[in-house]
Amino acid sequence: MKADLLVHNIGVLITPPDVTHPIRGKAMDKIIEIENAYLAVKDGRFLAHGKGQGKAFIDERTRVVDAGGKLVTPGLVDSHTHVVHGGSREFEFEQKMRGVPYLDILKSGGGIHASVKMTREMQDDVLYAQSKKSLDKMLAFGVTTVEGKSGYGLERDTEIKQLTVQKQLDENHPVDIVSTFLGAHALPKAYEGNRDVFLDAIIAILPEVKEKSLAEFVDIFCEDGAFSVEESRRMLEAAQAQGFKLKIHADEVVALGGTPLAAELGAYSADHLMAIDDDGLRALATHDTIANVLPSTSFNLRSEYAPVRTMIERNLAVAISSDYNPGSSPSENYQFALNLAAIHLRLSPNEILTAATHNAAWSIDRADRVGRIAPGLQADFVIFDAPNWPYVLYHFAINHTQDVYKNGRLVIQNQQPIWEGTNHETD
Numbered sequence: 001m002k003a004d005l006l007v008h009n010i011g012v013l014i015t016p017p018d019v020t021h022p023i024r025g026k027a028m029d030k031i032i033e034i035e036n037a038y039l040a041v042k043d044g045r046f047l048a049h050g051k052g053q054g055k056a057f058i059d060e061r062t063r064v065v066d067a068g069g070k071l072v073t074p075g076l077v078d079s080h081t082h083v084v085h086g087g088s089r090e091f092e093f094e095q096k097m098r099g100v101p102y103l104d105i106l107k108s109g110g111g112i113h114a115s116v117k118m119t120r121e122m123q124d125d126v127l128y129a130q131s132k133k134s135l136d137k138m139l140a141f142g143v144t145t146v147e148g149k150s151g152y153g154l155e156r157d158t159e160i161k162q163l164t165v166q167k168q169l170d171e172n173h174p175v176d177i178v179s180t181f182l183g184a185h186a187l188p189k190a191y192e193g194n195r196d197v198f199l200d201a202i203i204a205i206l207p208e209v210k211e212k213s214l215a216e217f218v219d220i221f222c223e224d225g226a227f228s229v230e231e232s233r234r235m236l237e238a239a240q241a242q243g244f245k246l247k248i249h250a251d252e253v254v255a256l257g258g259t260p261l262a263a264e265l266g267a268y269s270a271d272h273l274m275a276i277d278d279d280g281l282r283a284l285a286t287h288d289t290i291a292n293v294l295p296s297t298s299f300n301l302r303s304e305y306a307p308v309r310t311m312i313e314r315n316l317a318v319a320i321s322s323d324y325n326p327g328s329s330p331s332e333n334y335q336f337a338l339n340l341a342a343i344h345l346r347l348s349p350n351e352i353l354t355a356a357t358h359n360a361a362w363s364i365d366r367a368d369r370v371g372r373i374a375p376g377l378q379a380d381f382v383i384f385d386a387p388n389w390p391y392v393l394y395h396f397a398i399n400h401t402q403d404v405y406k407n408g409r410l411v412i413q414n415q416q417p418i419w420e421g422t423n424h425e426t427d
């Protein structure tokens with residue numbers, strides 16, 4: 001079969017190996033590396049790749065691209081973001097820099113509550129425009145699939161508004177968005193003393209979310225000052241009974257037991273895990289729930305980093321995400337999260353690639369479509385203006401992408417979006 005697109009003169013092509021399970025522990029350090037490689041694409045999917053020029057895949061209709069000896073990776077997967085939200089919180093930044101803890105700001109009515117107010121007040125089209133701008137940035141950083149959560153409404157109308165905007169973006173923007181309902185992100189002040197009434201109200205939104213296909217996952221913030229393990233169980237079991245897949249924000253500040261709960265319920269991921277304890281480590285070692293770590297959040301909160309070396313020793317499967325949100329991680333720069341994974345989590349370049357592609361795809365149930373360069377998978381890939389992958393991690397806080405391809409289509413060229421105006425079709 002001939003290719004529609006043939007990329008040749010690739011200095012080095014890297015990808016996680018062909019596996020149909022999360023990659024755990026030591027195996028995270030093993031990737032496939034092909035020097036002087038080609039990559040063939042047909043109908044938006046990978047057709048073949050290997051050493052050499054790939055001449056066998058070329059005919060007169062094939063578009064041939066010279067990668068100039070540079071690095072090619074699978075499209076990156078950012079599997080935990082809060083990309084759709086109204087406004088920003090720079091007014092809290094000074095307070096935070098003076099050392100006021102994240103949970104204290106939340107308790108005093110700021111933090112998530114401040115973003116809830118802004119998101120509630122924002123018109124749909126303004127919310128769409130703000131979120132689109134973020135997705136443009138993410139794509140330019142080489143991210144071709146993201147997960148995005150609601151959770152800045154905490155009531156029906158705004159939660160549905162956030163998810164609807166997110167769905168429209170998924171349809172109109174090259175980045176694929178996997179959607180998560182996070183109605184239980186914080187307890188509104190009005191419900192203090194009436195926690196069950198709030199949870200009932202959030203659970204009551206689920207059928208509409210399902211019916212309108214607005215989210216595939218349900219998540220909850222299981223934390224001191226947010227929701228208890230019992231409340232998390234109630235929320236997640238209700239969601240599971242309605243056919244939602246599960247995620248949890250757990251062990252960000254305190255290990256309450258949210259991580260073992262996630263494993264028990266078969267959640268796809270437990271996220272944050274800076275304060276994970278032995279029970280949590282044991283639970284994730286024996287289940288397919290991915291340990292999704294968010295180093296940009298640790299950086300921004302000046303808090304602990306998740307104990308990822310221990311996780312790998314204990315045979316966990318780890319993913320890395322940006323957690324892009326207006327409070328604890330106000331940056332769309334996924335490559336920076338990967339820099340931090342090298343510097344602070346002490347992951348090897350190979351482990352980071354696994355965590356940023358295949359395992360991240362697993363945590364959002366997309367490993368059958370994205371996260372690797374393998375025949376039949378979506379032709380999402382990045383040409384980095386770098387000689388090798390360690391260089392991208394070492395030369396930090398810089399965008400190293402050159403070109404980004406989504407479903408075999410060039411969408412970012414020399415770091416600039418080229419999909420708009422020329423071609424409005426969705427993927």
Ligand code: NIG
Nearest residue numbers: 112115221323325326327328
């Ligand atoms: O993942 N921890 C809870 N939720 C977000 C922060 C949201 C915010 O501060 O607006 C997080 O860090």
Ligand code: FE
Nearest residue numbers: 080082249323
């Ligand atoms: Fe988060």
